[in-house]
Amino acid sequence: MGFFSKLKEKLTKTREGFVEKIESLVTGRKKIDEELYEELEEALIQSDVGINTALELVEELRRRVKERKVEDAAELKNILQEIITEVLMDDESRLELEKGKPNVIMVVGVNGVGKTTTIGKLAYQIKVGGRKVLLAAGDTFRAAAIDQLEIWSNRVGCDIIKHKENADPAAVVFDAIQAARARNIDVLIIDTAGRLHTKSNLMEELKKVYRVINREMPDAPHEVLLVLDATTGQNAISQAKLFGEAVGVTGIVLTKLDGTAKGGVIIGIKKELDVPVKLIGVGEQIEDLRPFKPGEFVEALFEK
Template sequence: MVLNFIKSGYEKVKEALSKTSSFLGGRLKTLFGRGLDEDTLEEIERVLYEADLGVQTVQELVNSLGEYYKKNPGAKEEDYFNLIRKTLISIFQNDNSSLKEAESGPTVLLVVGVNGSGKTTLIAKLAQHLKNQNKNILIGAGDTFRAAAVDQLSHWAEKIGCDIVKASPFSDPAAVAFDSIDAAIARKKDLVFIDTAGRLQNKTHLMQELEKIEKTIRKKIPEAPHETLLVIDANTGQNGVEQAKLFLKYVKVSGLVLTKLDGSSKGGVVVSIRRNLNIPVKFIGVGEGVDDLKPFEPEEFIDSLLAK
């Protein structure tokens, strides 16, 4: 069984990516108009790099554009765009935003990522979306290191109208996960979200803590967590990729969420991160509001990125 997300409002994604696309799509259009000699190809390469698509993808695109031009010297701007479009979409070939759902009992969603990446906001957005589909939800406030983090989540839980399990500050986050799942089973919840802390200041401790949370969850429900989402702030670029790799060493991540694409001029980073980590992109964040989370749709996303 899977949880599906209602797809709506991709206009917002177009708008969020407009800083990238106005530069990328616009510059490419002009350059393609010239015919692809060596100098133009070099300029195209620079434009693709600036959009943060990543070395591997940029090299592939430049090579195939060059070859295409040699074989089809009369090619039109649209032909080049189509070639780029196809290549970029193929990177996300198997990605879709559906989430695995428990056959029986509560579905457990674990959310990890560095502080400030948007974990708590993601939980609020997903919880609201699923509440609208009449799902009965509980949130476990597993970021026990900052009182403010628990307050933030309590505020969301109240606004959305769902249960929350919280513990006293500095208590063991794995114990919060344990209690949350216990409560979710007892209260017959459909879904339980486990929020976590992401203090990278003490990496070893954080990673051990996440491992322990995962183990604790599995003790209660062997198939859980049904999904583990790694949240990455799209503006962190290459640094974000390195941080993400650290998480992947310790936690089994099933999907990526890239946040804060609104305001970013490097929307191409989604392509680079997807490729580097080889994990499907499930959602993208395009604002702070509760509706500003969109299921990731490869074709719409790439079309928004390349919009002229």
């Protein structure tokens, strides 16, 4: 099965809760009226697009319907697809990895979003692409996190820098950066504790790690990837805002898109945060972490 077919299959729940709901609203409607626009707004909000984003999308839909003198309600689905594609196409952004120096990727996010698994899959992708990878076990608050990352390092076939449980995460990061230089590593991926985003002291710890990275390698981290769980819907956006304030997130990894009807949150993330979604997780397999391609995503979402 090609990736597009797989993506289409994995987005089934979101399509059922989002696109098919919109389809049912416009099919058989004789006229485009205020009631229809309100129902479309409600359908978008229920799909976890977010209230503000839903209002903006429907406002733009109204504008285009009026401008084009559209009278057939069935055409609204295609216009909405067009608007969503434009919103997300503005978001096409890849991981920034340069040649000739260690690239540092700091990975952040709360517990349970699939952060360590994402790091393992990302390390695999980068290694398959011919680059040398090193992992840093910066989540020292959970012994299981260190063990899990070590399992991934063995699976991928890359080195790992780790200290004991409850060690200073900044010390782990310091050692990892020295090792990356000494071993001519292309990409250093740093795991961090799954901090509860409401705990300010833990956010301060995260800022400290960031400062150590920047001090030891002044142009780093080159990427700060925030891992978000698509199944949490709008809560993912509030998490993104807090992490963004703490460490300046450069990109988002949206996981578990295959198990949720809340995939619409990807549109809200773009509209409200203006931080690019760089990778999406659509399954359990090691190959199921993929670069986010907006055009492909929207086509897979809207196509039956």
